[in-house]
Amino acid sequence: METIQTDVAIIGAGGAGLRAAIALAETDPKLRIALISKVYPMRSHTCAAEGGAAGVIKPDDSFDIHFDDTVGGGDWLSDQDCVEYFVHEAPKELLQLEHWGCPWNREPDGSVAVRPFGGMKKKRTWFAADKSGFHILHTLFQTSLQFDSIKRYDEYFALDLLVDAGRCQGLTAMDMRSGQLRQFHARAVIIAGGGAGRMFPFTTNGAIKTGDGMAMAYRAGAPLKDMEFVQYHPTGLPNTGSLLTEACRGEGGILVNKHGRRYLQDYGMGPETPVGQPQLKTMELGPRDRVSQAYWHELQKGNTVTTPWGECVLLDMRHLGTKKINERLPLVRELAESYLGVDIVKDPVPIRPVVHYMMGGISTNTQAATPLPGLFAAGECACVSLNGANRLGSNSLVELLVFGRRAALSAIEHIEKTPAANTAALEACADQTQQRIRALFSRTAGTESVAGLRKEMMTTMEEHAGIYRTEAGLQAAVARIHELRERYRRVVLTDRTNVYNTDLFQTLELGSMLDCAEAVTVGALARKESRGAHQRLDFPERDDKNFLRHTMVYHQGADAPRIDYLDVVITRSQPGIRDYSGGHQ
Amino acid sequence: MSRKPLIREVPPTTWYFRHPRYLRYMSREITSLFVGAYCVLLVCGLGALADGKESYEAFLLALQSPLSIAFHVAAFIAALYHATTWFNATQVAMPIQIGENFVPGSWISGAHYVVWALLSVVVILLAGVF
């Protein structure tokens, strides 16, 4: 197996991975940086983010308000030291991006423009039309091209971390186009592998979001934190799951049920605001968890509209007018038109909540370091505890930047004090990957198919680990996922060739998703309260006495995982009531 | 085994049969043959004019042969085709931004067509067709 020596290896070239790579290259031009990604960087799913990125920039706004919005939005499960650091770094990072050429929308005077977003008390979301993530990703990618020290390994599928002497010192990966295995020996590893929404059948997430990074760290001994918090986005297309950005509501779109009633007022987000005059932090601009939950209640009450694609509610943007829609929401119009055949200028669009984002992930601290020395993580795959129990729209894109950079700086600090590697030990470790892959290739007896298992996993997750959860459902889910993990060991490849074998990659991805699904379900079963995106019908109240803490799930091989807890860091905001009544409590 | 990418060569002499839009492109380009030849013919006419009345009138008479008629029809069509493709293309090559927005391309081509029509009428009047 060919060995590649490098200083820092980054797994993932989405927003977080690219930001980390640039920070490394800028801070120390002599560093050798390996940027490893299973897709070309600009294909990473950051490109799909539409709405925008939050950072305090306007005079009427303040760090404190951004802090309060984030902590309250996260239902007090955020670590407040982390949020503090984040809100201060956010505008710097967004300005940096501006200096690198990101085409942010502007005010007539040439300053950047901001838009309102769900759960935010002030307008502070920077946006580039409704292609914000796309522009961020391409700006980062193109900027990264000027650094020769960033060596890209495009279409390399990362498999396992190399751990020796209690430190993470590299990884194994497969060159997807030759099918050959490589080992990267690195003095520090940063995982920026993105989310895992593909565990669910209806999701805004792209095909690549299979939680490989999370699973890799998990298998190597790093705990996964708060995995039970899975965000549903209230407005997804019912057939493809494609997202209609929150900006639809930010710009003034309204949600109505089959009687034409703006039902959010019935779920603690009222009273009704005038149509076309969205008010921050209330009604349609409530937080995602609440708005998605309201859909579920409407569904129970039979207030949803029956469409060929299932039960839906309606997102009405007609009153915004053609001009504003074309100017601010062109992508939304295009998506609804082509995939659903609905012109938002003329008709309301049927929508439903779809899985969108993983609040949980590889446990990291405010320095972006995991408990496993030498391993750092940033972006959606990490849980730095910024988002708590519910992420506010437009905080994630900034998180990529802030903690992508932070991970890079921490990695440099770590490198300075690490001893030399024991190459032989790392090679022995890498051999295990080789054996795993060989075993997979040589297995012939078996009846399980990837597509079949994947489908069962998705159905289980949708049924039992969705917007509302129960003890019985979760128990069934835990058992089912456990069973699927066992059956996974009998999966047989149909394709045993080497070059660009997507049958193989889908098999590996399924393995990652099952690992993540395990952490989600056991975490959810153990958390006997309702908080943010985790809602239990049997425990409808938040329980700060027992659960104001993070779930930590540890991998135990084939056995059931071990659960532990970690206290939430509280500096100045004590748990309170999440108020989205627009001050009409 | 490892990579062995398949290279599919482009047939250098027949590629334009692959897609109607390539044929349209080639027909646009091929107008140059007719226009060029036509210009050479005009130069000859100029030569005849310089040689005196007789040779000029002989030239005009020679233009009336069937071959010449066919050629003229071809050249005229070619020139027309060239003109339309050219006017439609100027908006692409030279977009104009007034205020924030770009002037719609159809306006730019439209303006060209108007000028073209005026110029043609002037030339026709000068030539004393009517």
Add this chain to the structure above:
Amino acid sequence: MAKSNKPVVWFPFAAGGTVIAFFIPVIALLTLLVAFGKVPAGLSYESMHSWLADCVLAKLAVFGILALSLWSSAHRLRCTCFDFGLRIDTLVAAVLYSAAIVASLAAAMFLFRL
């Protein structure tokens, strides 16, 4: 890599393309009338001669239209040859550009003699 000198040939090509578009169709229409035996009054020897012999501006205009159109056609033909698979671009270019220059010089000479 050095910057290309293509503008030398491309600029007159672009200018010529515009000239062709504006003028050649109507001129071709006139000579088409001639070909059909209907010589417009303005194309008679007398009027052509008096028009061109007396007015330098007219001479210049005619020369400009012809030279640019010739150049433009030659350049485009060069590209077309390449597109047809003729891979001897330098030779093609030399022949076609020379032809355009020779024809333009001839035109200049004739105009001068008028």
Add this chain to the structure above:
Amino acid sequence: MKERLIRLEVFRYNPDTDTEGHYQHYEVSCLEEWVVLDALNKVKETLDPTLNFRWSCHMAVCGSCGMMINGEPRLACHTFLRNYPGTIRVEPLVHFPVERDLVTAPDDFMEKLKRVKPWIIRKDKQPIEQGEYRQTPKELLRFRQYAMCINCTLCYAACPEYGLTRHFIGPAALALAHRYNQDSRDQGRDERQEVVATKEGVWECTFVGACSEVCPVHVDPASALQQMKIASSFDWIKEHLLPGGGK
């Protein structure tokens, strides 16, 4: 929602076993509102797991799923079955080496992209603390269209000149150079001209216009390239014909 039996004719090539490509036929039942990518996924899930193609976003933004569909370069996730009544022929993007099945190697494009220096170049960098570079909406609109490129390389598959002369930098990379040239924050046009104005740059373009016709996000590279030709010509005149090189 109508279901329909879709007949696909898909290009297959496996370097481990094949020396040439061939076509394989599949029949799958699909919903009328689906896209070609959905049909391919269904084939992979239910008929033939060995069929390989790239995709991720399913919303025409990641640029992964470019392929020839009935001879036209298209995004499979944005090509609707309802517009294709007959057999659908799917093959990898032309002008690129085929790794396997519908998967091509875009290395040449990636290398060319880097050569046009698609990043902001400044002579005087303003510190972050001083805030944003001011840019009016008008200045933004001067380049935004060219910043929309999703790097799907459909335009490379469409451009015959790229097929005939592989050293041509090509439409998308050049359009991105134009994007930065047009950005009021950028001062790097001179550097980019070292690539743009060479024999490999805009002068290889004969304005076929196919690039703009196939571009799924309306970048209009043809327009960018023609604008750059005009600007480069004026540069040349300044450098060679004006006293002092126009400096």
